[in-house]
Amino acid sequence: MKVLAFNSSPRMDKGNTAMILTPFLEGMREAGAEVELFYTKKLKINPCQGNFICWFKTPGKCFQKDDMQMLYPKLREADIWVFATPVYVDGITGPMKSLMDRLIPLIQPFFEMRDDHCRHPLREGTKHGKIVLISNCGFWEMDNFDPLLVHIKAACKNMKREFAGALLRPHGPALRGMMEREAPVDDIFEAAKEAGRQLVRDGEMSVKTLDIVSRTLMSLDVYVQKINQYDQETLDALEKK
Numbered sequence: 001m002k003v004l005a006f007n008s009s010p011r012m013d014k015g016n017t018a019m020i021l022t023p024f025l026e027g028m029r030e031a032g033a034e035v036e037l038f039y040t041k042k043l044k045i046n047p048c049q050g051n052f053i054c055w056f057k058t059p060g061k062c063f064q065k066d067d068m069q070m071l072y073p074k075l076r077e078a079d080i081w082v083f084a085t086p087v088y089v090d091g092i093t094g095p096m097k098s099l100m101d102r103l104i105p106l107i108q109p110f111f112e113m114r115d116d117h118c119r120h121p122l123r124e125g126t127k128h129g130k131i132v133l134i135s136n137c138g139f140w141e142m143d144n145f146d147p148l149l150v151h152i153k154a155a156c157k158n159m160k161r162e163f164a165g166a167l168l169r170p171h172g173p174a175l176r177g178m179m180e181r182e183a184p185v186d187d188i189f190e191a192a193k194e195a196g197r198q199l200v201r202d203g204e205m206s207v208k209t210l211d212i213v214s215r216t217l218m219s220l221d222v223y224v225q226k227i228n229q230y231d232q233e234t235l236d237a238l239e240k241k
Protein backbone atom coordinates (compact mmCIF):
# COMPACT_ATOMS: atom_id res chain seq x y z
CA MET A 1 0.00 0.00 0.00
CA LYS A 2 1.35 3.40 -0.99
CA VAL A 3 0.77 6.44 1.19
CA LEU A 4 1.55 9.99 0.15
CA ALA A 5 1.51 12.51 3.00
CA PHE A 6 1.74 16.29 2.94
CA ASN A 7 2.37 18.49 5.96
CA SER A 8 1.52 22.12 5.18
CA SER A 9 2.59 23.64 8.48
CA PRO A 10 5.36 26.19 7.87
CA ARG A 11 6.79 24.91 11.16
CA MET A 12 7.24 21.54 9.47
CA ASP A 13 8.53 18.78 11.79
CA LYS A 14 8.79 21.24 14.72
CA GLY A 15 5.09 22.13 14.60
CA ASN A 16 2.05 20.86 16.44
CA THR A 17 0.61 19.22 13.32
CA ALA A 18 3.71 17.00 13.13
CA MET A 19 3.12 15.82 16.70
CA ILE A 20 0.08 13.89 15.44
CA LEU A 21 1.23 13.21 11.88
CA THR A 22 4.56 11.61 12.91
CA PRO A 23 3.11 8.78 15.06
CA PHE A 24 0.26 8.30 12.56
CA LEU A 25 2.74 7.68 9.72
CA GLU A 26 4.84 5.47 12.02
CA GLY A 27 1.78 3.30 12.61
CA MET A 28 1.14 3.09 8.89
CA ARG A 29 4.75 2.03 8.25
CA GLU A 30 4.55 -0.54 11.08
CA ALA A 31 1.48 -2.03 9.39
CA GLY A 32 3.46 -2.41 6.17
CA ALA A 33 2.63 0.72 4.16
CA GLU A 34 5.18 2.46 1.97
CA VAL A 35 4.99 6.06 3.19
CA GLU A 36 6.38 9.21 1.59
CA LEU A 37 6.11 12.56 3.39
CA PHE A 38 6.48 16.00 1.84
CA TYR A 39 6.50 19.42 3.49
CA THR A 40 4.77 21.96 1.28
CA LYS A 41 7.22 24.60 2.56
CA LYS A 42 10.06 22.75 0.84
CA LEU A 43 8.12 22.31 -2.40
CA LYS A 44 7.63 24.77 -5.20
CA ILE A 45 3.92 24.57 -5.94
CA ASN A 46 2.59 27.58 -7.85
CA PRO A 47 -1.08 28.45 -7.67
CA CYS A 48 -3.27 27.02 -10.46
CA GLN A 49 -3.41 29.51 -13.35
CA GLY A 50 -6.98 28.54 -14.25
CA ASN A 51 -6.41 28.27 -18.01
CA PHE A 52 -7.55 24.62 -18.26
CA ILE A 53 -4.54 23.72 -20.42
CA CYS A 54 -4.47 20.45 -18.44
CA TRP A 55 -8.01 19.68 -19.63
CA PHE A 56 -7.89 20.65 -23.32
CA LYS A 57 -4.51 21.46 -24.87
CA THR A 58 -2.46 18.79 -23.04
CA PRO A 59 -5.10 16.56 -21.36
CA GLY A 60 -3.88 15.32 -17.98
CA LYS A 61 -0.73 17.46 -18.04
CA CYS A 62 -0.21 20.74 -16.24
CA PHE A 63 1.98 23.22 -18.10
CA GLN A 64 3.65 24.60 -14.95
CA LYS A 65 7.18 23.33 -14.45
CA ASP A 66 7.34 23.07 -10.71
CA ASP A 67 7.35 20.29 -8.09
CA MET A 68 3.85 19.14 -9.04
CA GLN A 69 5.44 17.40 -12.05
CA MET A 70 7.37 15.17 -9.64
CA LEU A 71 4.26 14.68 -7.47
CA TYR A 72 1.68 13.81 -10.16
CA PRO A 73 2.87 10.20 -10.72
CA LYS A 74 3.03 9.69 -6.94
CA LEU A 75 -0.47 11.14 -6.48
CA ARG A 76 -1.83 8.86 -9.22
CA GLU A 77 -0.28 5.74 -7.66
CA ALA A 78 -0.99 6.39 -3.99
CA ASP A 79 -3.73 4.43 -2.21
CA ILE A 80 -3.96 7.00 0.56
CA TRP A 81 -3.35 10.75 0.51
CA VAL A 82 -2.72 12.26 3.94
CA PHE A 83 -3.39 15.99 4.11
CA ALA A 84 -1.94 17.43 7.32
CA THR A 85 -2.56 21.10 8.03
CA PRO A 86 -2.95 23.47 10.95
CA VAL A 87 -6.19 25.48 10.99
CA TYR A 88 -5.45 28.86 9.43
CA VAL A 89 -8.32 31.39 9.60
CA ASP A 90 -10.88 28.59 9.77
CA GLY A 91 -9.48 26.61 6.87
CA ILE A 92 -6.50 24.77 5.47
CA THR A 93 -3.26 26.66 4.82
CA GLY A 94 -2.62 28.48 1.53
CA PRO A 95 0.06 26.03 0.33
CA MET A 96 -2.29 23.10 0.99
CA LYS A 97 -5.00 24.80 -1.05
CA SER A 98 -2.57 25.42 -3.91
CA LEU A 99 -1.65 21.73 -3.84
CA MET A 100 -5.32 20.72 -3.92
CA ASP A 101 -6.16 23.14 -6.73
CA ARG A 102 -3.35 21.63 -8.77
CA LEU A 103 -5.06 18.22 -8.64
CA ILE A 104 -7.39 19.05 -11.52
CA PRO A 105 -5.21 17.40 -14.21
CA LEU A 106 -6.24 14.12 -12.52
CA ILE A 107 -9.88 14.69 -13.49
CA GLN A 108 -11.59 15.19 -16.84
CA PRO A 109 -13.48 18.31 -18.00
CA PHE A 110 -16.72 16.39 -18.69
CA PHE A 111 -19.62 16.30 -16.27
CA GLU A 112 -21.23 13.13 -14.99
CA MET A 113 -23.87 12.57 -12.34
CA ARG A 114 -22.72 10.83 -9.15
CA ASP A 115 -25.20 10.55 -6.27
CA ASP A 116 -27.47 13.08 -7.99
CA HIS A 117 -24.67 15.64 -8.18
CA CYS A 118 -22.53 17.03 -11.03
CA ARG A 119 -18.98 15.65 -10.88
CA HIS A 120 -15.97 15.21 -13.14
CA PRO A 121 -14.90 11.69 -14.15
CA LEU A 122 -11.48 10.69 -12.87
CA ARG A 123 -8.86 10.40 -15.59
CA GLU A 124 -7.52 6.90 -16.39
CA GLY A 125 -4.52 5.85 -14.32
CA THR A 126 -5.44 7.51 -11.03
CA LYS A 127 -6.34 5.21 -8.17
CA HIS A 128 -9.69 5.58 -6.41
CA GLY A 129 -7.96 5.86 -3.08
CA LYS A 130 -8.65 7.46 0.26
CA ILE A 131 -7.95 10.81 1.90
CA VAL A 132 -7.13 11.34 5.58
CA LEU A 133 -7.22 14.77 7.19
CA ILE A 134 -4.84 15.57 10.06
CA SER A 135 -5.25 18.91 11.71
CA ASN A 136 -4.66 20.86 14.86
CA CYS A 137 -5.85 24.27 15.93
CA GLY A 138 -5.13 26.94 18.52
CA PHE A 139 -8.64 27.45 19.85
CA TRP A 140 -10.07 25.02 22.37
CA GLU A 141 -13.23 23.76 20.70
CA MET A 142 -13.66 20.85 18.27
CA ASP A 143 -15.98 22.93 16.07
CA ASN A 144 -12.96 24.86 14.78
CA PHE A 145 -12.45 21.89 12.44
CA ASP A 146 -15.97 21.99 10.98
CA PRO A 147 -15.07 24.11 7.91
CA LEU A 148 -12.09 21.86 7.08
CA LEU A 149 -14.15 18.71 7.49
CA VAL A 150 -16.86 20.03 5.16
CA HIS A 151 -14.17 21.06 2.66
CA ILE A 152 -12.17 17.83 2.66
CA LYS A 153 -15.30 15.64 2.54
CA ALA A 154 -16.56 17.65 -0.44
CA ALA A 155 -13.14 17.41 -2.13
CA CYS A 156 -13.26 13.63 -1.68
CA LYS A 157 -16.55 13.51 -3.57
CA ASN A 158 -15.13 15.85 -6.22
CA MET A 159 -11.96 13.73 -6.67
CA LYS A 160 -13.81 10.39 -6.35
CA ARG A 161 -11.86 9.38 -3.28
CA GLU A 162 -13.11 7.94 -0.04
CA PHE A 163 -12.94 10.12 3.07
CA ALA A 164 -11.12 7.83 5.51
CA GLY A 165 -11.53 10.06 8.58
CA ALA A 166 -9.68 12.77 10.45
CA LEU A 167 -7.21 13.03 13.32
CA LEU A 168 -8.09 16.34 14.95
CA ARG A 169 -6.20 17.95 17.81
CA PRO A 170 -8.01 20.96 19.33
CA HIS A 171 -6.05 23.24 21.69
CA GLY A 172 -3.07 21.77 19.87
CA PRO A 173 -0.41 24.10 21.34
CA ALA A 174 -1.15 22.68 24.82
CA LEU A 175 0.10 19.25 23.79
CA ARG A 176 3.78 20.16 23.42
CA GLY A 177 3.89 21.98 26.76
CA MET A 178 2.26 19.04 28.50
CA MET A 179 4.64 16.58 26.86
CA GLU A 180 7.65 18.67 27.92
CA ARG A 181 6.33 18.76 31.50
CA GLU A 182 5.93 14.97 31.28
CA ALA A 183 2.17 15.22 31.81
CA PRO A 184 0.35 12.02 30.77
CA VAL A 185 -0.28 12.53 27.04
CA ASP A 186 1.29 9.35 25.63
CA ASP A 187 -2.20 7.91 25.05
CA ILE A 188 -2.69 10.57 22.34
CA PHE A 189 0.51 9.66 20.47
CA GLU A 190 -0.24 5.96 20.87
CA ALA A 191 -3.79 6.50 19.52
CA ALA A 192 -2.42 8.42 16.51
CA LYS A 193 -0.05 5.52 15.83
CA GLU A 194 -2.83 2.98 16.31
CA ALA A 195 -5.06 4.93 13.88
CA GLY A 196 -2.28 4.60 11.25
CA ARG A 197 -2.00 0.86 11.88
CA GLN A 198 -5.77 0.42 11.73
CA LEU A 199 -6.18 2.27 8.45
CA VAL A 200 -3.53 0.15 6.72
CA ARG A 201 -4.51 -3.14 8.37
CA ASP A 202 -8.33 -2.85 8.56
CA GLY A 203 -9.06 -0.17 5.96
CA GLU A 204 -10.67 2.07 8.57
CA MET A 205 -9.96 3.88 11.85
CA SER A 206 -12.08 3.34 14.91
CA VAL A 207 -14.09 6.22 16.37
CA LYS A 208 -12.76 5.28 19.81
CA THR A 209 -9.16 5.70 18.65
CA LEU A 210 -9.85 9.01 16.89
CA ASP A 211 -11.65 10.29 19.99
CA ILE A 212 -8.52 9.71 22.06
CA VAL A 213 -6.47 11.82 19.60
CA SER A 214 -8.97 14.66 20.12
CA ARG A 215 -9.51 14.23 23.84
CA THR A 216 -9.67 17.26 26.11
CA LEU A 217 -6.26 18.15 27.52
CA MET A 218 -7.46 20.73 30.03
CA SER A 219 -10.64 22.67 30.76
CA LEU A 220 -11.55 25.65 28.58
CA ASP A 221 -11.06 28.05 31.52
CA VAL A 222 -7.60 26.76 32.34
CA TYR A 223 -6.54 26.80 28.67
CA VAL A 224 -7.69 30.39 28.13
CA GLN A 225 -5.92 31.48 31.30
CA LYS A 226 -2.68 29.69 30.32
CA ILE A 227 -2.67 31.10 26.79
CA ASN A 228 -3.31 34.64 28.00
CA GLN A 229 -0.62 34.34 30.67
CA TYR A 230 1.89 32.99 28.13
CA ASP A 231 1.05 35.74 25.62
CA GLN A 232 1.42 38.47 28.25
CA GLU A 233 4.75 37.09 29.50
CA THR A 234 6.06 36.88 25.92
CA LEU A 235 5.05 40.49 25.23
CA ASP A 236 6.58 41.68 28.51
CA ALA A 237 9.85 39.84 27.87
CA LEU A 238 10.17 41.35 24.39
CA GLU A 239 9.38 44.83 25.67
CA LYS A 240 12.22 44.57 28.22
CA LYS A 241 14.79 43.72 25.50
Ligand SMILES: Cc1cc2nc3c(=O)[nH]c(=O)nc-3n(C[C@H](O)[C@H](O)[C@H](O)COP(=O)(O)O)c2cc1C
Pocket residue numbers: 009010011012014015016017018086087088089090091136137138139140144172173
Ligand atom coordinates in the same frame (compact mmCIF):
# COMPACT_ATOMS: atom_id res chain seq x y z
C1 LIG B 1 -2.14 32.65 10.24
C2 LIG B 1 -2.73 31.81 11.33
C3 LIG B 1 -4.09 31.65 11.41
C4 LIG B 1 -4.65 30.85 12.41
N1 LIG B 1 -6.01 30.70 12.46
C5 LIG B 1 -6.55 29.90 13.41
C6 LIG B 1 -7.98 29.73 13.46
O1 LIG B 1 -8.73 30.27 12.66
N2 LIG B 1 -8.49 28.93 14.44
C7 LIG B 1 -7.67 28.29 15.35
O2 LIG B 1 -8.19 27.58 16.21
N3 LIG B 1 -6.32 28.43 15.32
C8 LIG B 1 -5.74 29.22 14.37
N4 LIG B 1 -4.38 29.38 14.32
C9 LIG B 1 -3.53 28.65 15.30
C10 LIG B 1 -2.87 27.38 14.71
O3 LIG B 1 -3.83 26.52 14.15
C11 LIG B 1 -2.12 26.67 15.84
O4 LIG B 1 -1.13 27.52 16.37
C12 LIG B 1 -1.50 25.37 15.41
O5 LIG B 1 -1.10 24.66 16.56
C13 LIG B 1 -0.30 25.55 14.49
O6 LIG B 1 0.14 24.29 14.06
P1 LIG B 1 1.66 24.06 13.57
O7 LIG B 1 2.53 24.22 14.80
O8 LIG B 1 1.70 22.66 13.04
O9 LIG B 1 1.95 25.06 12.51
C14 LIG B 1 -3.80 30.19 13.35
C15 LIG B 1 -2.40 30.37 13.26
C16 LIG B 1 -1.87 31.17 12.28
C17 LIG B 1 -0.37 31.36 12.21
